[in-house]
Structures are given as structure tokens and as C-alpha cells.
Amino acid sequence: MDTLGLLLQGFDVALTPINLFWALVGSTLGTAIGILPGIGPALTIALLLPVTVSVGPVSAFIMFAGVLYGAMYGGSTTSILINTPGEAGSMMTALEGNKMARAGRGAAALATAAIGSFVAGTLATLALTFAAPYIAELAFYFKPADYFALTVLAFTSVAVVMGSSRVRGFISLFIGLAFGVIGIDNMTGQPRMTFGFADLLDGMELTVVLVSLFAVGEIIYVASRYKNQKDEVVSVKGGMWMSKSDWKRSFMPWIRGTAIGFPMGALPGGGSEIPTMLSYTIEKNLTKHKDEFGKGAIEGVAGPEAANNAAAAGVLVPLLTLGLPTSATAAILLAAFQNFGLQPGPFLFTSNPELIWGLIASLYIGNAMLLILNLPLIGVWVKLLLIPKPQLYAGILIFAMIGIWGVSGSVFDLASMAFIGLMGYVMRVYDFPIPPLLIGLILGPMAENQLRTALAAGQGNPAVLVESPMSIAFLSLSFLFLFVPFLIKRLRTVA
Amino acid sequence: MSNNTNTSNNTGHPSPAKPWWLGVVVVLMGVVCLYSANELANTARYSAIGPGLFVTVAGIGLILLGVLLLIQIARGEKFESQDTENAEGNTPMDKRAFFIALAAAFVPVFMINHLGLPITAMVAFTLVTLAFGSKQIVLNLIIGFILGTASWYLFSLLGLQLGEFIPLLGI
Numbered sequence: 001m002d003t004l005g006l007l008l009q010g011f012d013v014a015l016t017p018i019n020l021f022w023a024l025v026g027s028t029l030g031t032a033i034g035i036l037p038g039i040g041p042a043l044t045i046a047l048l049l050p051v052t053v054s055v056g057p058v059s060a061f062i063m064f065a066g067v068l069y070g071a072m073y074g075g076s077t078t079s080i081l082i083n084t085p086g087e088a089g090s091m092m093t094a095l096e097g098n099k100m101a102r103a104g105r106g107a108a109a110l111a112t113a114a115i116g117s118f119v120a121g122t123l124a125t126l127a128l129t130f131a132a133p134y135i136a137e138l139a140f141y142f143k144p145a146d147y148f149a150l151t152v153l154a155f156t157s158v159a160v161v162m163g164s165s166r167v168r169g170f171i172s173l174f175i176g177l178a179f180g181v182i183g184i185d186n187m188t189g190q191p192r193m194t195f196g197f198a199d200l201l202d203g204m205e206l207t208v209v210l211v212s213l214f215a216v217g218e219i220i221y222v223a224s225r226y227k228n229q230k231d232e233v234v235s236v237k238g239g240m241w242m243s244k245s246d247w248k249r250s251f252m253p254w255i256r257g258t259a260i261g262f263p264m265g266a267l268p269g270g271g272s273e274i275p276t277m278l279s280y281t282i283e284k285n286l287t288k289h290k291d292e293f294g295k296g297a298i299e300g301v302a303g304p305e306a307a308n309n310a311a312a313a314g315v316l317v318p319l320l321t322l323g324l325p326t327s328a329t330a331a332i333l334l335a336a337f338q339n340f341g342l343q344p345g346p347f348l349f350t351s352n353p354e355l356i357w358g359l360i361a362s363l364y365i366g367n368a369m370l371l372i373l374n375l376p377l378i379g380v381w382v383k384l385l386l387i388p389k390p391q392l393y394a395g396i397l398i399f400a401m402i403g404i405w406g407v408s409g410s411v412f413d414l415a416s417m418a419f420i421g422l423m424g425y426v427m428r429v430y431d432f433p434i435p436p437l438l439i440g441l442i443l444g445p446m447a448e449n450q451l452r453t454a455l456a457a458g459q460g461n462p463a464v465l466v467e468s469p470m471s472i473a474f475l476s477l478s479f480l481f482l483f484v485p486f487l488i489k490r491l492r493t494v495a
Numbered sequence: 496m497s498n499n500t501n502t503s504n505n506t507g508h509p510s511p512a513k514p515w516w517l518g519v520v521v522v523l524m525g526v527v528c529l530y531s532a533n534e535l536a537n538t539a540r541y542s543a544i545g546p547g548l549f550v551t552v553a554g555i556g557l558i559l560l561g562v563l564l565l566i567q568i569a570r571g572e573k574f575e576s577q578d579t580e581n582a583e584g585n586t587p588m589d590k591r592a593f594f595i596a597l598a599a600a601f602v603p604v605f606m607i608n609h610l611g612l613p614i615t616a617m618v619a620f621t622l623v624t625l626a627f628g629s630k631q632i633v634l635n636l637i638i639g640f641i642l643g644t645a646s647w648y649l650f651s652l653l654g655l656q657l658g659e660f661i662p663l664l665g666i
Contacts (some may be wrong), residue, residue, distance in 0.1 A: 390627035406655035
């Protein structure tokens, strides 16, 4: 069946009352967590996992998609009104958006961010709609050696790109790989790195690791360095609207931001920081109002916000088509699929089309919901910022505890939560990036499986790993990621 | 990319001690992986590699990276703490707050099986607020208990098994 036909079937699924309800729940939750500090979409989805088992996979993923997109919308609100990005991708929005708000143009800043997010989210979802089936089809030709090479590329790019130090990035990655081998080996049935603990026979639960690192580690870190200062919320004057000039100046930045954000979000380690920074730089160079940059230029809000939202859709491309997570949020979505006994990838397009196309269709609906939720209700969302930080962070710990206790009922998992939370604190103090650890944990077992399957097919001959053009290309890219920055640095030193 | 700086700063204050223990811990993690790989039976092999390969890869990787980290530390590598919302990396650590927050993370381990989720949540909630400098202990105990109870009830309705309200009393 053609793509449009499948998409229409997806709308049939997404437009049912129950799925519309879950889309609204996800969008609302996502906006709230985008505004609130200390909690992001990855952690929220991890905490929601236990309660969604009774909901069903289609509704669950529709809600998760709402959370993912909603967080992008919500993050821009705090960037503009209190100069504090709600999440990493909104950093550039804070630069110009808050300046606009202080100059009495907060309404226009919020409007361009919301509308830009809608435009980018819709266009990126269109791109996902038409690109995903072709990539999924291409993935049918991937052999195990190609998948192994792809995971090596994901490892290398994430460890190199994220964080300020490659050594520390790779240490995080290898700790994740070590966590990933804990448990019973699939192929031989031998327990590995369990040290006699029966609770470790099933391996390290991703939810426990993610919640511990993101929630508990963050709470301990912020508590130990907390500055009790009141957020200065800039009040929004006037109606939520943009002038004709604002529309004219925002339109092309929205389009350019989408074009930058979508492909970069799809890359391993792409994330949203790089596309938003790139978009900001491009808009600064292209604008006729260069003197306004740094003082509240609307292009500096429109472009990065569009790039941020488009990157969120881009993340779904490798996840749905190849089963490859390229960010912490995608990693937890993959864990969510596995919780339901599903493996994202090319086969899911044929075995569960209602899930995939229902999810894609719900992204269009969710974008529309978010535009309606964010524009007129901004005053309501801003009230969330009045929650005192001590009680907010304490509440996050309680939900983290419930999430972990509810999944396993195991005191061992609660102890793991505390110890891994302490590890998360140390990682923040010494600037070790956390996403490579999660990628190592979730992709490590996949990489090992593919490696062993490839070697089985090649009867133990390692040359099978570099036989196909695809695996050679992926491994070459990994090599470039690893060594080119080092070579450039050395050449600069010599020069 | 890594920042190399000299070991003294210009303010006249003593430079922070080098975190040698970080590199040592990473190396030790690698050693534990290698020891574990060595303990695995070699008889079970599949496609020319056994279950110990990835464990060995992780172990060797951590040892090598740990040594690299030690070299960087010796050369004066600067470790700048991360800036997050509500916390700046260059803010000195409040040890009291750190230990209270850490205690809050460990409280569930000792309490939840005997006293149940609502009371455990009450104590953990209050400890976190205390770590953040809140002095409204009674109010926080009440909020924590209400939040714990409401969550216990609501999530139980949604199908999560959260145990008895107060196991020690059989409620």
C-alpha cells in the first residue's frame, strides 16, 4: 500500500477518542516538563513506562510522542520568560528570546517560538512520513555485519560529540557497555558480571539506570550547589500575536531551521544542541537586521526553535526504521518498545503498521494540540514556575522511587538507584557526559548479537565484518569521527 | 575537547587536589570486568567467540581509558563541573546538603519494606527539601505524606504493585 494510504490508516487509529485523549495527556505533560527544571522527556517517559503497560502500545507511544514534542514547546517558554532553557535545545532561544521579552516583545517571541515549532514539527513529520518507509526498506538489505558497523558508528559519534572530552566520553560509553553485559548471556546461558546477585541475572534495567542518572544524580548535584534565587519572570504584555514584519522575518528561519534540524536529529549523537546553534549562526549571518542580534532579534528565536522541533522528529527516523537510538530519549523509547515485546526496525513496519502509522499520524495531531495548548494558555504554564524548587526536586525523587519500586518491587533496584545516582553526581562534578553511557547500555547487547551472528555466518572469519560496502562506509565514518578532530588539532598546533 | 591548564590558578588560592582516584576507579572497573571474563567457562563458544569477548572488550577499554585519564590528570587536566538549571558548576559544594540528599536516596532501601511507600516518601521528601535549605520541616512532612499516599493510591489503581500501605502493621 502506498505511503499516503498507510498514513490515512494511521489517522484512523490516532483519531479514536482514546488515542486523542492520550495524545492530549502526553502533550500536556510534555509542556509541563519542558517548563519545569530537573526533569526532561527521557526521564518522564521512563517514569511513565510502568503505568503504560496496561494501556497498550499504540496509546502508550502516542502519549510518549506527545511528551517528546511537548517538552520542546515548553522549554522555549522558560527560555523566553526567565532566561533559563527548559531543555538543552532551547539554549539559543534564551539568547534572543529573553531580550525580546525584556524589550516588551515577549508575546511575539512566544508566538514565533510556538508557531515555528508547529511549522517545523509538521514539516519534519512529513519528511518522516515519506523517508521512513524507504529507509526501512533499505534496512531489509542490512546484514548483521552492517548493523554491527552501524552500532560502532553510533558509539564513536556519541562518545566524541557529547561532552568536552573524548576520553571521558569513551569512559562513559565503556561503562555503559560493561553495564550492558551484566546478566545471562543470550547464546550460552552463562551469567556474566552478576557476582552472585540473583537480581542481576536479568541484567541492568535501563529504567533504573536512566532514572538514577538523570533524576537522583541531578537532585544530589543541584542540592549540593543550590543557589536559592527567585526566578525573575518577565511578564508578557499585549496579545499573543505577531506583526506582519514579524511573520515576514520568521518565515524563512522556520524553513531553514527545519531543514537543519531534521537530518541532524537523525544522526547518532546529533541531538538538538548542534542544529540550534547552527541555525542561530546562519540566521545571524543571513539577516538584514544584524544589529538586532544580541538585543532581541526575532530570527534568533524562530530558526533555533524550528531546528529544535525538527530534530525531535529526526530522532524518530533511525529509531523506527533501524531500531537505532541516537539520543537518551530515543534510547528510552527503544526500551519502551522492548517492554511491549516489540523491536523497532524494518520488520515492525510490516508486522505492526497500525502502531507505526498511528504514531506518525499522532505527531501531526499532537503538533496542532501543542499550538493550541501553548499560545493562549501561556499564563497558566507560567504558574508552574511558582512551585518552590525544594519541593519540586523532592517530588521528582518520590516519582523516581515509585517508578523503580513499581517496576520490580525490588530493594536491590532501589539500592542500585542510590549508588548509580551517586555515580551520576560524580559524572556531573567531573564533566563525564551521561548519554554515551545509556547508548552503550542499550546498544552494547545489540552490537554483540550482531557481531556474533555475522561471525557465525562467516564461520568465524572476521573478514566478514568488512565485506559489504555499507559496513566499510560505517566503519570508515567511525574512524573519521574518532581521528579527524585529533588530526586537525595537531595540524593547527604544527601550523 | 579537553582543556589543559597549569596546575595553579592566578588567585593565589591553592589549586584543587588532582582527582587521581577517578582514574584509579576506572582502571579498577576494567580489572573487575577482566576478572569476570576470566571466570567465564571457555567451553561454551559460539561462532568462534565466547560470552567473555564483550566483557573483555569493556575491561580492556576501561583499563586503557583509565590510564589515559591518569595521564591527563598528571598533565593538569581541568575538570569543570557541569552547569545545570539551579546549580552552577563553579559553586562550592555544600557537604551538608550533599550528605542529606544522598541519605534521601538511600532511605527507601531501609524503610520501604517495613514502613511502606507513603511513610518512606514522607521521609525522603523531607530530607530532599532539607538538603535544599527548606526549614519548613513539619509542612514538608505533611506534603511528603500526602504525595506518597496519593501516589500509592493512584498508581495502585493503574495496576502498579506498590506493596502494603504500612507493611509493619499489616495495613
